[in-house]
Amino acid sequence: MQPQRATRASLVPGLGAIAAVTAYLIALLAVEKQPIIIGLLGAGIAGTFAAAWLGMLRPVGRSFAECEDALGGYAVLAACVVAAAFYDNHFVLLLVVTVLLYSVATLGLNIQFGYAGVLNFAGASFFGIGAYTAAVLNSHTAIPPLLVPLIGGLLAALIGSSLLFPVLRTRGHYAAVVTIAFALLLRTFLEVNDVLGGPQGMQVKGMQILGWSFNDNIEIGKHLELSFYMNYFIVSLLLLVGAFVLVRRLERSWVGLNLDALRLDETAASCFGLDIARWKITAFLLGNFLIGIAGALFGMVGGFVAPNNYTFADSLILVSILLLGGVGNPWGSVAATAIVVIIPEKLQTIQEYRFLLYALIVIAVLLFRPEGLLPRPVRQYFPGWRP
Amino acid sequence: MNAGLFAQYVMNGLMLGMMYALVAVGFTLFFGVLDVIKFSHGDVLTVGAFTALATYVAVAAAGVVSPALALVAMLIVATLAMAALGMLIARYLVLPLRGAPAINTLLITLMLGTVLRESVRLFYPQGANPKPFPALLPSLSVNLGSFNLRLDNVLMLAAGVLIIVGVQFLLNRTKLGLAIRAVAQDEETARTMGINFTAIVLITFALGSALAAFAGIMNGLYYNEINFGIGLYLGVVGFAAAIIGGLGSIYGAILGGFLFAALQTVGAVALPWASAYKDVFAFAVVIVIMAWRPTGLIREKISERV
Numbered sequence: 001m002q003p004q005r006a007t008r009a010s011l012v013p014g015l016g017a018i019a020a021v022t023a024y025l026i027a028l029l030a031v032e033k034q035p036i037i038i039g040l041l042g043a044g045i046a047g048t049f050a051a052a053w054l055g056m057l058r059p060v061g062r063s064f065a066e067c068e069d070a071l072g073g074y075a076v077l078a079a080c081v082v083a084a085a086f087y088d089n090h091f092v093l094l095l096v097v098t099v100l101l102y103s104v105a106t107l108g109l110n111i112q113f114g115y116a117g118v119l120n121f122a123g124a125s126f127f128g129i130g131a132y133t134a135a136v137l138n139s140h141t142a143i144p145p146l147l148v149p150l151i152g153g154l155l156a157a158l159i160g161s162s163l164l165f166p167v168l169r170t171r172g173h174y175a176a177v178v179t180i181a182f183a184l185l186l187r188t189f190l191e192v193n194d195v196l197g198g199p200q201g202m203q204v205k206g207m208q209i210l211g212w213s214f215n216d217n218i219e220i221g222k223h224l225e226l227s228f229y230m231n232y233f234i235v236s237l238l239l240l241v242g243a244f245v246l247v248r249r250l251e252r253s254w255v256g257l258n259l260d261a262l263r264l265d266e267t268a269a270s271c272f273g274l275d276i277a278r279w280k281i282t283a284f285l286l287g288n289f290l291i292g293i294a295g296a297l298f299g300m301v302g303g304f305v306a307p308n309n310y311t312f313a314d315s316l317i318l319v320s321i322l323l324l325g326g327v328g329n330p331w332g333s334v335a336a337t338a339i340v341v342i343i344p345e346k347l348q349t350i351q352e353y354r355f356l357l358y359a360l361i362v363i364a365v366l367l368f369r370p371e372g373l374l375p376r377p378v379r380q381y382f383p384g385w386r387p
Numbered sequence: 388m389n390a391g392l393f394a395q396y397v398m399n400g401l402m403l404g405m406m407y408a409l410v411a412v413g414f415t416l417f418f419g420v421l422d423v424i425k426f427s428h429g430d431v432l433t434v435g436a437f438t439a440l441a442t443y444v445a446v447a448a449a450g451v452v453s454p455a456l457a458l459v460a461m462l463i464v465a466t467l468a469m470a471a472l473g474m475l476i477a478r479y480l481v482l483p484l485r486g487a488p489a490i491n492t493l494l495i496t497l498m499l500g501t502v503l504r505e506s507v508r509l510f511y512p513q514g515a516n517p518k519p520f521p522a523l524l525p526s527l528s529v530n531l532g533s534f535n536l537r538l539d540n541v542l543m544l545a546a547g548v549l550i551i552v553g554v555q556f557l558l559n560r561t562k563l564g565l566a567i568r569a570v571a572q573d574e575e576t577a578r579t580m581g582i583n584f585t586a587i588v589l590i591t592f593a594l595g596s597a598l599a600a601f602a603g604i605m606n607g608l609y610y611n612e613i614n615f616g617i618g619l620y621l622g623v624v625g626f627a628a629a630i631i632g633g634l635g636s637i638y639g640a641i642l643g644g645f646l647f648a649a650l651q652t653v654g655a656v657a658l659p660w661a662s663a664y665k666d667v668f669a670f671a672v673v674i675v676i677m678a679w680r681p682t683g684l685i686r687e688k689i690s691e692r693v
Contacts, residue, residue, distance in 0.1 A: 176493070360502060
């Protein structure tokens with residue numbers, strides 16, 4: 001009997017999956033009639049189960065594992081196709097931008113919790129720090145708005161570093177309470193502080209690059225007018241791609257290996273000479289930096305910040321996105337963000353019941369698929385390499 | 388500040404502290420037996436308060452006019468119902484996840500909390516609005532200078548103290564308490580000694596949830612109003628109190644509860660120009676305490692085994 005030769009996975013199943021998801025997303029975003037949306041959602045769930053049952057997901061998984069870079073490029077293309085399909089639709093583009101920026105934030109949480117195992121229940125707070133930074137800097141200073149997200153990220157990391165000492169000293173549930181207390185503290189602070197607008201919040205001026213305002217519609221020729229959200233879409237997509245590549249490279253590098261070791265067994269890791277504090281600090285600050293950047297940009301997209309958008313409950317949604325997608329898997333984080341952001345917005349009939357439904361779904365996932373929708377695969381040092 | 392005003396602040400702080408302590412004791416009980424955080428605890432409190440309110444409506448409709456009788460009925464119905472709810476949560480959500488990472492338990496109970504809170508908001512008649520809670524305790528009060536000592540507050544404090552002493556007695560002086568402490572210390576050894584682990588876990592969750600129902604009624608009687616969101620705040624504060632006290636220790640939870648209330652009161656008194664910042668102050672101190680004592684004021688007795 002001949003030894004079975006391992007063949008390289010082909011690109012086709014992955015491409016097919018991306019095409020199917022793109023088509024499905026466009027259909028879902030395009031329809032407005034509630035019965036059709038509910039039908040589509042049902043069909044999507046049934047289709048996924050059927051594909052899993054027929055064994056069609058395994059080749060897709062292999063394809064993604066081995067040709068990740070190429071498929072990542074196609075995924076970016078797919079996002080552009082979705083945006084192009086709704087070039088003049090403000091609402092849909094806003095949704096897409098929200099998905100992109102929330103994805104960046106969950107990638108930040110992924111570095112903290114997924115790799116280093118540092119709990120952060122204040123994700124929305126750091127997101128909010130970024131947004132408030134944008135609000136203050138854009139209206140009171142002449143700092144080029146393109147730099148503002150960067151400053152927002154740095155500020156989020158800086159304010160987050162005030163938590164470093166307690167975070168490093170505590171573990172498990174005790175560490176959780178540090179970030180929970182911070183989330184409540186910041187929210188209360190924003191609410192009672194008049195300088196930052198109090199409970200009403202404040203306006204955020206939009207992004208401007210070299211005098212080109214992002215808040216004007218783009219006119220190409222005479223007849224084609226693109227929604228102004230298209231500007232933000234491009235910037236957000238670039239940001240997401242950058243963050244995604246960063247997280248992926250980080251994971252595969254020796255830094256990621258150190259972080260994994262740290263999460264799995266702190267004692268063993270320090271026995272092998274890893275500096276626990278150093279790597280925890282790196283992960284915590286880097287994660288908050290990403291969250292802050294996304295928050296600053298999101299503040300400009302929304303044009304408005306208020307304490308109510310950055311509560312403990314929002315932080316919990318970020319954490320549950322992470323678990324829903326599969327802790328440690330950036331693809332899962334992005335997919336779960338899309339699900340969590342888009343579905344409640346589309347299901348307006350169940351507006352009242354959406355939090356209830358959302359909570360029930362997360363409970364079901366935790367009970368029946370505790371590793372998340374797309375569990376983290378085994379680390380691959382060299383994608384596509386086989387002995 | 389004169390003595391009367393001071394006494395008023397102390398009284399308010401004591402009332403708040405009692406409520407926080409009751410919630411925190413629940414957290415610490417659950418953590419003791421299963422090493423889990425059950426974050427739906429605060430929302431169980433909300434459901435308990437609303438159950439009590441529904442009982443009051445039902446009892447009033449049945450023609451009972453005596454407030455004492457109504458209160459007793461509310462206490463019995465709410466505590467029993469919440470005890471049952473606590474057992475259901477433990478049986479179907481917490482125990483099945485024992486092998487999973489701690490964050491999964493934390494998240495699943497958080498989500499359950501959302502389900503409970505939203506259910507109250509959506510399915511209780513006009514649950515989205517604040518509901519007046521009947522004042523069932525005698526409204527006598529004594530004026531001591533500028534301090535207005537209200538009999539209902541004294542009664543509630545006394546009841547709270549009795550409950551905590553009762554829980555303490557149950558844990559330290561009865562066979563059931565011995566079993567709970569045994570399970571908390573070492574599950575496997577407890578099992579080999581013939582202790583029914585599942586039963587003890589369920590009883591502990593019932594006990595903690597009944598305490599939450601009691602705290603919920605106390606909250607309603609104190610503020611004369613309840614809404615679907617009270618549990619979220621009380622739950623987070625109770626959790627913080629249990630943590631700063633030191634998880635797994637009843638005394639720690641009580642200490643943490645009163646300490647947090649004291650911080651809020653001090654925050655309100657010491658920062659008169661900015662009493663709105665009292666929560667900012669209290670939570671900042673919580674973070675500082677965590678940095679100073681990473682496993683709570685009363686440290687856990689076990690040391691880490693490598």
